[in-house]
Amino acid sequence: MEGPLFEGPNSVSAMHKVDLSSIGVSADKINHAYISKVRVYLPDSSNFNLFGDFKFQLTADEASMVECAQLNPIPSNVSSVDLKTSSEADLKDFFKLSEFVILMDGNLKEDYFENVNFKADLEFTINVTE
Amino acid sequence: MIKSIPLFLFLIFSFKAIAQPQDSTITEQEEDFSMYDNLDYVDQGAKRFCTSKVIGLSPQKLISIGYDVQGQTDISSSSVGMLNQQTEFSNVRFSHGLRLQGNIPVLSRNNIIIQVIFNYLEQRYNYDQTLLPIPTYPFRRTILQNGIRSTGLGTTIFKPLNEKSFLLFQATGDNNGDYGWDNLPDLVNTRLSVAAIWGKKVSDRKMWGFGVSRTYRAGDLNYIPVFLLNWTAANGKWGAEMLLPARANVRRTFNSRNILLLGYELEGQTYRIDSRNAFSALPGYNNLELRRSELRVKATYEFSLSGFIWLSFQAGFRYNYSFNVDTLPNNNDFFRGFTGTQPYLFEGKLSNTFYSLVSLNLVSP
Amino acid sequence: MRTTLFAIICIFAFQVNLFSQTEADRLTGVWEPSNGKARVKIDKIGTKYFGKVVWLKEPIDPETDKPKVDKNNPDKALQNAPIKGYRLLKDFQFKEGNIWHEGTIYDPENGSTYACTIEMVDENTLEIRGYIGISAFGRTDVWKRLQIPKRD
Numbered sequence: 001m002e003g004p005l006f007e008g009p010n011s012v013s014a015m016h017k018v019d020l021s022s023i024g025v026s027a028d029k030i031n032h033a034y035i036s037k038v039r040v041y042l043p044d045s046s047n048f049n050l051f052g053d054f055k056f057q058l059t060a061d062e063a064s065m066v067e068c069a070q071l072n073p074i075p076s077n078v079s080s081v082d083l084k085t086s087s088e089a090d091l092k093d094f095f096k097l098s099e100f101v102i103l104m105d106g107n108l109k110e111d112y113f114e115n116v117n118f119k120a121d122l123e124f125t126i127n128v129t130e
Numbered sequence: 131m132i133k134s135i136p137l138f139l140f141l142i143f144s145f146k147a148i149a150q151p152q153d154s155t156i157t158e159q160e161e162d163f164s165m166y167d168n169l170d171y172v173d174q175g176a177k178r179f180c181t182s183k184v185i186g187l188s189p190q191k192l193i194s195i196g197y198d199v200q201g202q203t204d205i206s207s208s209s210v211g212m213l214n215q216q217t218e219f220s221n222v223r224f225s226h227g228l229r230l231q232g233n234i235p236v237l238s239r240n241n242i243i244i245q246v247i248f249n250y251l252e253q254r255y256n257y258d259q260t261l262l263p264i265p266t267y268p269f270r271r272t273i274l275q276n277g278i279r280s281t282g283l284g285t286t287i288f289k290p291l292n293e294k295s296f297l298l299f300q301a302t303g304d305n306n307g308d309y310g311w312d313n314l315p316d317l318v319n320t321r322l323s324v325a326a327i328w329g330k331k332v333s334d335r336k337m338w339g340f341g342v343s344r345t346y347r348a349g350d351l352n353y354i355p356v357f358l359l360n361w362t363a364a365n366g367k368w369g370a371e372m373l374l375p376a377r378a379n380v381r382r383t384f385n386s387r388n389i390l391l392l393g394y395e396l397e398g399q400t401y402r403i404d405s406r407n408a409f410s411a412l413p414g415y416n417n418l419e420l421r422r423s424e425l426r427v428k429a430t431y432e433f434s435l436s437g438f439i440w441l442s443f444q445a446g447f448r449y450n451y452s453f454n455v456d457t458l459p460n461n462n463d464f465f466r467g468f469t470g471t472q473p474y475l476f477e478g479k480l481s482n483t484f485y486s487l488v489s490l491n492l493v494s495p
Numbered sequence: 496m497r498t499t500l501f502a503i504i505c506i507f508a509f510q511v512n513l514f515s516q517t518e519a520d521r522l523t524g525v526w527e528p529s530n531g532k533a534r535v536k537i538d539k540i541g542t543k544y545f546g547k548v549v550w551l552k553e554p555i556d557p558e559t560d561k562p563k564v565d566k567n568n569p570d571k572a573l574q575n576a577p578i579k580g581y582r583l584l585k586d587f588q589f590k591e592g593n594i595w596h597e598g599t600i601y602d603p604e605n606g607s608t609y610a611c612t613i614e615m616v617d618e619n620t621l622e623i624r625g626y627i628g629i630s631a632f633g634r635t636d637v638w639k640r641l642q643i644p645k646r647d
Contacts, residue, residue, distance in 0.1 A: 009547070009580040013540070025641055061542050064599070065585045070576040072564065086572035101541065107580055166534050166550035169525065169641040176529040176637040185604060191631055237635040240529045289616050354608045367560060388604045438607070438627045471585040495602070495627055495634065 007110050013103045023084035025095075029128040032093040033070040034085070041080030048074045048114070052107040054083055060100040063093040082122055087125075095126060134183065163177045179240050179290035180331035186362035186369050188381060188389050188432065189440065189493035193344065196229040196489030198253075200448055204259030204437045207270065207453070207478035220257060220270055227252035229489065233286065243288040247302060268409055269418070269455065275282075276308040278401045278422065283313070284323075290331075296356070298327040298339060304346075307402035319402045321346055327358055335362040347376055349421030350466045351454035379430075387434035398452065402461070417458040418475070426485065427466040438495070444487040453478035517591030522613065525549065526621060526638040534641060535583060544595060547585030554579060567606035584623075587613060600625045609633065615622055 020027055038056055042048070059065040068098035069083040070090060094100040102122070135178040183190075198308060205220045237244040254277035284302025291297065309315040330337020335390045339358035344351070354375065362369035362381075369381040371391070379393030401420040409416055428446030435441050456472040458464070466472050522544050525536045534550035556563045563578040587598030593615040600611040600623065609625035610633075616622055619640040626633025 003556075009549075034637055053580075057582070057588075059540060059543070061544075065543075065545065065582065067570075067573055067582075068572055069574070072575045072577055084572050084575070086570050088570045088572070103540070105580055107577065165643075166525065166641075169527075169534065169643070172640045172642050174639070175527070175531070176620070176639045178531060181530070235631065235634070240634075240636050243634075277509075379643075387569070387606075492627075492632075494632070494641055495607060495625060 002061055005086045008087050009105055009107050010052050012105060013101050015099055015101055018097060020095060024124075025126060025128055027096040029130075030092045030095055030126055032127040033095050034087045034089060034092055034125055035091065035122060036085055036087070036125040037121065038069045038083040038085055039080055040083065040118055041120075047079050048068075048108050049076055050082060050108055050110070050112055052109050054081070055105040056083060057103045057105070058091055058094050058100055060094055060097050062097055063100065064101075066094075067082045067093060069077075072127050086109040091124065092126075095124075133143065155175045160195075177241070178293045180286040180293050180296055180337075181240075181290070182243055182296070184331075184337055184362055185334050186366050186381070187360055188371060188379075188385055188391060189438075189491075190233060191231060191440075191491040192233055192235075193492040194229070194231040194442075194489050195491075196231075196442070196487055197226065198229055198251075198485065198487045199224060199226045200253075200485040201483040203479065203483045204454070204481040205270065205273070207455070220274060222274070223258070225255045227254050229487070233435045235494075241290060241400075243286075245286045247282075247286055247300075249280070249282045249302075249304075253277055253323070267421075271404065272308055272403055272406065273420070276406065277312060278306065278308055278403075278420070279310075280304055280306040280399050281373070294330055294332075295339075296339070297331050298325075298329060298341070300325045304399060306399045307405050309405040313405050315402070315405065317332045318461070319349075319399055325356060326402075327356060328357055331347045334361070334365065338403055343346050344399050345376070347396045347423060349400060349423035349468075351400070351463060352467055353465075360409045378460050389432050391430040391432070392428075394425060396425050396451065397425065403455070417461045419456045419458055419463070420478075421452045421454045421456060421474075425449040425451050432491075435490075438493050440491045440493050442487075442489045442491060443477060444489075446485060447482065448485045449482050450480035452479045501643075519544075519595075521593055521618065522587070522589075522616060522621075525641040525643055527641055528623075529637045529639075535638075537584065542588065543586070544587040544589075544598070545582050548579055551579060563603075565603050565606075567603060569606050584611070584613075592628040 001094055035056065040054060051074050054070065054075060055067065056069040057065055057067050066089050067086070068089040069085040071083040074081055104120070167272050201224055203222050203225065205222060228250065232246070232248045235243060235247045236246055255274045257274050282302045282304035285299065287299045289297045301322065303320045303322055305315040305320045306320065307315055307413065323344060324345035325341060325345070327339040327341030329337055331337040337358070341356050341358070342353065344353055346352070357372065357374040358377070359370060359372040367383055369383065370379070371381055372378040375396065377393065377395035379391040382390040384390070399422060401419040401422055403420050404416055409418065426446050428444050428447050430442060430444040432440055432442045439450045454477045457475045464472065500618055508512050520539060523537050523539060525548070527534050529583045529635055532552045535546040536549045537544055537546040538593040551563065554562055562599050564574065565578060565581060566574050568576070570575045579627050581603065583601045583603070585599050585601070588595050595613040598611045598613065601608045609627055611623060611625045612630070614622045614624075621638040624630065624633050624635045
């Protein structure tokens with residue numbers, strides 16, 4: 001896939017298949033789940049100066065969309081950023097599904113004529129009742 | 131016991147653009163915000179109307195359930211029917227009562243809002259019954275034993291004319307008296323209050339209006355001009371909400387869920403006394419109207435308990451404005467206003483006291 | 496219960512929404528509320544419809560002199576998110592005829608979220624009703640469709 005990319009909001013999404021059995025959790029025991037860390041970084045160590053802000057949301061056909069992390073503004077000359085996460089945004093409904101969509105919005109400050117590739121580490125904390 | 135379990139995901143993102151297709155199939159486009167600056171309507175735009183609120187206005191209460199308590203007070207008045215017209219005197223430990231109010235939208239669109247309003251207010255007195263002589267002083271006895279109530283039903287209509295000007299109309303019928311659930315009021319005694327205002331919405335933070343009203347807030351029937359002002363400062367922290375002369379508040383907004391109001395309100399109605407024929411042995415005293423009015427200087431703190439459920443704490447000082455009694459010829463109310471010279475049957479006094487009011491409210495979006 | 500760490504590697508793929516001319520997809524497009532203060536683009540994600548702010552009449556907050564952010568959001572962690580690009584309309588599902596329901600509308604001026612129903616009066620007019628609890632405790636606003644210019 002090729003550029004150019006235009007100034008303004010851009011969205012990407014990824015489907016995540018839920019597999020609670022691999023962590024020994026039963027869906028009906030979850031009483032709260034939230035995103036505890038979102039780190040976005042550029043694999044080639046360039047910086048995020050092109051971007052104004054990031055926002056993460058979870059969505060699914062069987063659950064309401066929840067905003068769970070954001071960073072505005074993105075600091076200059078950094079190649080990784082930690083987003084501000086919300087412990088109040090309850091994501092437990094998503095972990096009761098078979099899959100959900102992670103949606104990331106990023107605002108480009110100006111037109112850009114190449115692809116942008118980066119990675120994100122997400123950490124969710126799931127509170128279960130024993 | 132609650133356990134926290136971290137779950138890690140490593141994701142690879144790629145922002146990419148998609149070339150514009152040659153055919154008519156629509157694909158998602160990368161968005162350039164500037165493309166939305168100068169757009170035309172497909173057919174025509176919606177006619178624009180001003181809204182009924184300004185930014186930062188304290189939330190309107192759709193349903194309010196409250197309890198009002200007033201402190202110790204002394205009631206003094208002439209005795210009705212006594213040949214020597216002695217002044218009777220009662221000490222009330224405290225008075226209290228339920229307050230129910232509703233503003234239910236029946237039609238709420240951008241070009242008109244119609245609400246049904248209802249209210250129920252009561253004031254009951256806690257006093258030392260051993261000090262109440264029997265069978266004299268029937269007026270005082272009726273008031274203290276039965277309390278007074280007001281039940282009202284009406285409508286409010288907000289009609290915006292365009293983006294800047296509006297009309298506001300309100301009418302209520304109130305039935306007020308010493309009735310109880312065991313002897314419901316006679317609808318013939320319903321009193322009508324009306325207000326009509328024309329106004330301008332100057333900006334999102336300011337609206338004002340002028341009008342006239344037919345009101346019993348001073349106890350007697352009056353026709354008075356009214357002035358409306360709702361204003362919020364640019365920083366959103368301060369504001370004013372006024373419907374003069376009935377009420378005025380200065381507002382301090384801490385955030386969208388906590389506000390403090392400082393101001394006053396003139397509350398009043400005319401109450402039909404003798405629903406229980408206390409004066410049946412006194413011919414000529416069977417159509418008594420208590421002209422009751424009080425000025426409340428108050429501080430109100432309101433905050434959101436959860437979503438649209440708000441709690442309100444109000445405390446202040448209640449000044450008595452009117453506790454006078456008329457007898458109505460032919461059972462018809464009459465207009466005295468501020469300049470009329472018709473004498474009261476007797477003039478009562480209520481000493482001033484502190485009060486508090488707590489209410490649980492469902493507020494409007 | 497033992498705490499377990501575990502990682503998943505996901506490959507993201509850019510989702511391309513190919514709009515079919517279904518009845519439900521008539522909702523997509525750019526719309527303007529009656530007060531003219533914003534423009535909202537309604538898109539489809541999965542089987543549901545979402546609307547995000549793409550234009551503001553007054554994009555700068557006079558208090559901060561910076562682009563408006565969601566300062567009234569009850570969640571403090573999200574109060575710095577920009578209003579431009581914010582999804583005000585969420586989770587609408589097509590019912591039948593001209594109704595999209597089960598959605599919510601967010602008001603950044605007070606940080607409140609309301610249940611919401613959209614009715615398409617005609618191809619270029621929506622009636623958006625936000626309410627709390629029951630539909631009677633709400634308000635209807637009229638939104639009009641805007642023409643999106645073709646990009647060169």
